[in-house]
Amino acid sequence: QARLRDFDMAIEEAAADLGARQPFIFLSITLPVIAPAVxxxxxxxxxxxxxxxxxxxxxxxxxxxxxxxxVFSKVRLGVTPEINALATVMILVVAIAVIGASWVLRRRLAARSPD
Incomplete structure (x- = not known):
């Protein structure tokens, strides 16, 4: 909601006035704006x-x-190597997702800067 509060709806209206269809407007204008929040x-x-x-x-x-x-049912029976591996995979998935999102946002910000 915060990402859309400051969003200028005139951009979407201008795209529609220029003949863009709603799916294209959503994918090319709205989705990039709300992607970090999503x-x-x-x-x-x-x-x-x-x-x-x-x-x-x-x-x-x-x-x-x-x-x-x-995971909870397996841990009740005792911590096994299977649970340790599963926990490691879950931590890696979250870490890779956070690092990937950070990398994409940095690239977008660098592309927008006039340097």
């Missing part, structure tokens, strides 16, 4: 989902199991 929200939701076992247990059906529930 990525940040995804990372926050991904991280918080591991903390909330109660909600994860209610959301998952009887035949399915979410990753936090699987």
């Amino acid at each position: 990525v940040a929200a995804w990372l926050l939701a991904f991280t918080l989902s591991f903390d909330d076992l109660v909600i994860a247990s209610f959301v998952s059906g009887p035949g399915s199991s979410t990753l936090p529930i699987l």
Whole structure:
């Protein structure tokens, strides 16, 4: 919401006036503006989902199991190398996502600067 609050809607209107269709306007104008907020929200939701076992247990059906529930059930039986490997993979995925998002944002900011 904060990213769109300061967004000038006249840019989208100008694109529509010049003949651009709505999917193109969204993909080329709106999505680049809200992309950092969407990525940040995804990372926050991904991280918080591991903390909330109660909600994860209610959301998952009887035949399915979410990753936090699987990890919790395996840890109750004792920490195994499988759990250590899974935790390492989860940490690497989050770290790579954060580093990748930071790299993309730096490149975009460098491209916008008049240097």
